[in-house]
Amino acid sequence: MQDIHDIRPPVQVGMDPFFLKVALIALALMLLVCVALLVYRYLRRKKSGPGTNLLMLPMPLPPLETALSELGCLDDLMVTHPRYYYFRLTEIIKRFIGKAFKIKALEMNTQELTSALREVGLDRGLFADTREFLLCADMIKYAGQVPSSPMMKGHLAFVRTFVTRVGEKNEETTVEEKDV
Structure with missing residues (x-):
C-alpha cells in the first residue's frame, strides 16, 4: 500500500x-x-x-420693576381689546401681590384674594381700593360690562400706585431685615 x-x-x-x-x-x-x-x-x-457648561442667565428683575414694565406694555390693549386689557391688568396685580406677600394670588378668585390681603395687613384705604378694583374688573371680565376710557385709565393709575407703594414698602422691610 x-x-x-x-x-x-x-x-x-x-x-x-x-x-x-x-x-x-x-x-x-x-x-x-x-x-x-x-x-x-x-x-x-x-x-x-x-x-462651566451652565448657561449664564441674568438675575430676574424685582417684582416692582417687573410689574411696572408689564404695565407699560398695556397701552395698545386699552383701545383695541378692553376685556383682555382687564384680564392682563388683574394678572399683573395678582402676580405682583403673589411675589410681594408670598401667597398664591394667581390661583385665587377675588374673595379669596381679598381675605388673604386682609390677613397680610394691607393699609385699610389701599385694601378697600384694591377690593373695589378687583370687583369692578370681575364685572368687566365675566359679566360683559363695557368700561369707559377714563375708568380704564383710572384703574391703570391705581394699579401703578398700588405696585409702587407696596413695592417700596417691601423694599424698606427687606433693607431693615438685612440690617438686623
Whole structure:
C-alpha cells in the first residue's frame, strides 16, 4: 500500500489562525482607543469644573420693576381689546401681590384674594381700593360690562400706585431685615 499517494495535501477546515489573531488585535486596539477617549473626556470635564457648561442667565428683575414694565406694555390693549386689557391688568396685580406677600394670588378668585390681603395687613384705604378694583374688573371680565376710557385709565393709575407703594414698602422691610 505504499504506492498510493495523495494528489493534494489535506484542506484545512475552520478559521485560519492568522485571521483570528488579526481580528483580536484590531478589537483590542479599538477597545483601547475607546477607553483612552473616555478617560480624556472625563479629565477634561473635571478640569473645566462643574459650572462651566451652565448657561449664564441674568438675575430676574424685582417684582416692582417687573410689574411696572408689564404695565407699560398695556397701552395698545386699552383701545383695541378692553376685556383682555382687564384680564392682563388683574394678572399683573395678582402676580405682583403673589411675589410681594408670598401667597398664591394667581390661583385665587377675588374673595379669596381679598381675605388673604386682609390677613397680610394691607393699609385699610389701599385694601378697600384694591377690593373695589378687583370687583369692578370681575364685572368687566365675566359679566360683559363695557368700561369707559377714563375708568380704564383710572384703574391703570391705581394699579401703578398700588405696585409702587407696596413695592417700596417691601423694599424698606427687606433693607431693615438685612440690617438686623
